[in-house]
Amino acid sequence: MEWLIGGIESLGVILVVLTLSALLLWVERKGSALVQNRVGANRASVLGIMPFNLGFMNTLMADPLKLFTKEDFVPANADRLGHALAPCIALFPAIVTFAAMPFGDSVSVAGRVINLQAVNLDVGLLYISALASMGVYGIVLAGWASNNRWALLGSIRGSAQMISYELAMGISLVSMILLYGTLDMQEMVRSQGKLLFGVLPAWGVFYQPVAFLILLTAGIAETKRVPFDLPECESELIAGYYTEYSGGKQACFMLSDFAEIVMVSGLVTTLFFGGWQVPYLDSNAGLSLPGMTPVALPGALITALQVGSFGVKVLFFCCLQILVRWTLPRFRYDQLMNLGWKKMMPIALLNMVATALVILLVEQGR
Amino acid sequence: MSDDKARESAGAQFRKAEATAADPLSEIMELQMGPSHPACHGTIKFHLRLDGENIIACETEVGYLHRGFEKMCEQGTWNQAIPYTDRLNYASPLINNFIFCEAVERLCGIEVPERASYMRVLLSECARISDHLTCLGMGATELGAFTVGFYMNEARELLYNMSARVTGARVTVSYGRVGGLARDVPDDFADMIRAAIKRTNEVLRDSEKLLERNRIFTDRMVGIGLMSQEQALSFGLTGPLLRATGIAYDVRKAAPYMVYDRMDFEVPVGTKGDNFDRFAVRFEEIKQSIRIVEQCLAQMPGGPVIADNAAYVLPPKKDVYGSIEGLMNHFKIIVEGIRVPAGEIYFSGEAANGELGFYLVSDGSGRPYRVRVRPPCFYGMSALETMVKGYMIPDLAAIFGMVNMIGGECDR
Numbered sequence: 001m002e003w004l005i006g007g008i009e010s011l012g013v014i015l016v017v018l019t020l021s022a023l024l025l026w027v028e029r030k031g032s033a034l035v036q037n038r039v040g041a042n043r044a045s046v047l048g049i050m051p052f053n054l055g056f057m058n059t060l061m062a063d064p065l066k067l068f069t070k071e072d073f074v075p076a077n078a079d080r081l082g083h084a085l086a087p088c089i090a091l092f093p094a095i096v097t098f099a100a101m102p103f104g105d106s107v108s109v110a111g112r113v114i115n116l117q118a119v120n121l122d123v124g125l126l127y128i129s130a131l132a133s134m135g136v137y138g139i140v141l142a143g144w145a146s147n148n149r150w151a152l153l154g155s156i157r158g159s160a161q162m163i164s165y166e167l168a169m170g171i172s173l174v175s176m177i178l179l180y181g182t183l184d185m186q187e188m189v190r191s192q193g194k195l196l197f198g199v200l201p202a203w204g205v206f207y208q209p210v211a212f213l214i215l216l217t218a219g220i221a222e223t224k225r226v227p228f229d230l231p232e233c234e235s236e237l238i239a240g241y242y243t244e245y246s247g248g249k250q251a252c253f254m255l256s257d258f259a260e261i262v263m264v265s266g267l268v269t270t271l272f273f274g275g276w277q278v279p280y281l282d283s284n285a286g287l288s289l290p291g292m293t294p295v296a297l298p299g300a301l302i303t304a305l306q307v308g309s310f311g312v313k314v315l316f317f318c319c320l321q322i323l324v325r326w327t328l329p330r331f332r333y334d335q336l337m338n339l340g341w342k343k344m345m346p347i348a349l350l351n352m353v354a355t356a357l358v359i360l361l362v363e364q365g366r
Numbered sequence: 367m368s369d370d371k372a373r374e375s376a377g378a379q380f381r382k383a384e385a386t387a388a389d390p391l392s393e394i395m396e397l398q399m400g401p402s403h404p405a406c407h408g409t410i411k412f413h414l415r416l417d418g419e420n421i422i423a424c425e426t427e428v429g430y431l432h433r434g435f436e437k438m439c440e441q442g443t444w445n446q447a448i449p450y451t452d453r454l455n456y457a458s459p460l461i462n463n464f465i466f467c468e469a470v471e472r473l474c475g476i477e478v479p480e481r482a483s484y485m486r487v488l489l490s491e492c493a494r495i496s497d498h499l500t501c502l503g504m505g506a507t508e509l510g511a512f513t514v515g516f517y518m519n520e521a522r523e524l525l526y527n528m529s530a531r532v533t534g535a536r537v538t539v540s541y542g543r544v545g546g547l548a549r550d551v552p553d554d555f556a557d558m559i560r561a562a563i564k565r566t567n568e569v570l571r572d573s574e575k576l577l578e579r580n581r582i583f584t585d586r587m588v589g590i591g592l593m594s595q596e597q598a599l600s601f602g603l604t605g606p607l608l609r610a611t612g613i614a615y616d617v618r619k620a621a622p623y624m625v626y627d628r629m630d631f632e633v634p635v636g637t638k639g640d641n642f643d644r645f646a647v648r649f650e651e652i653k654q655s656i657r658i659v660e661q662c663l664a665q666m667p668g669g670p671v672i673a674d675n676a677a678y679v680l681p682p683k684k685d686v687y688g689s690i691e692g693l694m695n696h697f698k699i700i701v702e703g704i705r706v707p708a709g710e711i712y713f714s715g716e717a718a719n720g721e722l723g724f725y726l727v728s729d730g731s732g733r734p735y736r737v738r739v740r741p742p743c744f745y746g747m748s749a750l751e752t753m754v755k756g757y758m759i760p761d762l763a764a765i766f767g768m769v770n771m772i773g774g775e776c777d778r
Contacts, residue, residue, distance in 0.1 A: 036516035149397055153419065153759070226510045227582055235405045235508040235763045327576070329583050330510030332760045333419055 082145030087252035090138025154240025158231030189275030219264035265317035409773030443703025497718030546672030605720025611639035703732025
């Protein structure tokens with residue numbers, strides 16, 4: 001029974017993430033059109049019935065269908081195994097990180113307590129950061145196996161960038177671990193359910209605004225999008241590390257990019273914006289606005305609201321990242337390294353030390 | 367001379383790098399960039415020698431779009447060369463049209479009606495605006511700022527629609543004729559231009575907000591692709607590339623033609639000669655062009671748009687079909703071409719990229735004996751190596767974008 005519930009949850013999470021990634025492709029296309037005063041993707045229709053254009057559903061199906069039916073081209077002197085392996089290695093970690101992402105509180109169904117999290121890991125955050133740094137292997141392998149100098153340049157840029165920004169990201173995660181005193185994502189979310197000064201939800205962002213900015217910036221860098229899209233920037237490196245990829249394999253790279261966007265949004269939501277917590281909504285007591293008596297709500301409604309709240313927050317950060325992409329120009333390689341090593345890392349370190357000191361003082365004051 | 371020196375120093379650098387090539391990390395990577403590279407428009411190839419991503423030598427290869435423009439012009443009559451000039455700078459075809467016509471007119475010694483001259487200035491400035499919008503929009507896109515590119519394309523689209531309404535085509539306009547213009551403009555012409563100008567102003571405001579104080583953008587542009595005044599002059603640069611270095615040379619001011627002497631406008635200049643100055647100069651030039659357009663609309667006189675000169679100008683269709691003299695006149699001009707007096711002339715005007723010059727030789731027959739073009743961006747391409755050396759691949763895309771190489775014009 002346990003494994004069945006776990007299996008259903010995992011399958012559900014994977015399906016949601018994959019669908020959300022494909023949906024983001026549509027959001028990106030339509031969103032960029034909105035930003036740029038264009039019409040955007042409007043050609044795909046089911047059986048040519050344009051009046052019943054289902055909007056995103058068409059693009060959602062047409063885009064992958066087109067990509068997966070294209071010729072899968074492998075260059076003559078490429079390493080065939082590495083070439084085929086790279087997109088899988090890029091996609092896999094981006095999806096499995098969601099296993100440790102809690103999307104709701106634990107619910108009891110028929111006397112059984114089900115944790116709304118695919119895998120309840122004690123070391124959830126460690127697992128996520130470990131897997132997130134696996135993504136770089138896919139890029140390095142893609143560039144190396146393609147036997148193309150543009151791809152190689154792209155993969156060198158990508159590996160340097162991702163490793164550098166992981167440092168700042170990791171350090172800001174450490175300050176969050178210090179704050180919550182746990183690596184368990186579910187526990188982190190639970191401890192954000194309290195109230196700060198009696199009115200403000202005790203979200204991580206109010207304790208750690210600096211860590212939030214650094215994590216979000218480093219997260220955008222991890223997803224390799226403008227202004228950090230150096231590994232794949234079109235005007236310089238053709239398509240960077242996936243220059244020699246087409247068809248399904250390229251779709252995997254694109255999908256992994258979008259899955260990473262969802263992953264970063266999920267991480268930011270969980271750590272800084274209360275995860276599935278709805279402000280003033282308690283899993284047991286129901287709605288309790290400050291200075292008012294709690295209003296009890298049915299458990300199913302509370303669970304639905306919480307899962308919905310997680311989804312809304314994640315979508316908001318996905319859209320924010322897409323908006324950033326269509327607003328800013330991109331860095332140059334050396335400027336990117338300067339920002340990562342000389343600005344973000346020292347700030348993250350200082351923030352961590354300050355956090356540790358404050359926590360020490362508070363603990364001693366008790 | 368300084369070009370030779372530049373090449374020599376690149377070679378010396380390369381040899382020095384080769385001497386230390388025992389260390390595999392210092393190996394020089396050779397890379398063919400283009401012609402089928404997104405930043406190369408399909409019409410140019412860079413042979414790069416790279417140390418990491420730093421460019422230590424960049425050999426520029428032009429000519430992928432060579433059509434033999436000059437020889438083609440010598441095969442037909444003078445008027446038949448006009449459609450070819452559309453294809454020189456295809457981002458601002460009207461300017462090429464009018465400068466070519468102006469050159470032939472000066473060789474013939476004919477006067478253009480005032481209305482036609484005003485119209486030429488007005489349409490030239492509209493073409494300049496759309497050319498600069500293309501260059502700036504694409505330049506921003508090369509840096510990843512796609513949105514600015516699309517905003518500018520939107521304003522350019524209005525100008526193209528105006529051009530299509532007036533000339534019948536968006537790019538292949540063929541609107542100039544020796545002696546004036548092909549036909550008068552439609553009635554709603556002024557409204558279309560005012561609408562386009564209004565939108566262009568809005569786009570400029572939005573783009574300024576997006577870019578001007580954007581730290582990423584200024585970091586990518588300021589101090590990149592530096593060129594001194596001496597270097598710029600020695601390469602024969604004109605237009606925004608020269609003005610970015612601080613030299614206020616503009617053919618419209620230095621040797622006014624058409625009715626530019628009656629227009630009140632400024633020549634924006636830069637200070638450092640870097641990429642940001644090139645961007646800013648073009649940006650400011652759009653605003654100045656808008657001023658000229660407004661003055662033209664205000665001062666526009668009525669009257670004919672083509673000279674009344676049977677030797678050089680086709681008779682009106684009424685005469686062609688209604689009188690034997692008109693028919694014969696039409697026949698002679700079409701079949702034999704206009705008989706431009708024997709002689710030679712060099713005439714240049716300010717195109718969007720700089721000084722566009724035509725050197726024409728006539729032997730008195732109906733066909734040009736020699737047509738030679740001075741394409742402004744060709745000189746920019748020769749200076750490109752000096753501009754990019756020592757910078758990185760991303761800067762090459764940015765600098766090349768600001769040179770605004772137009773294949774049709776550069777390769778002829």
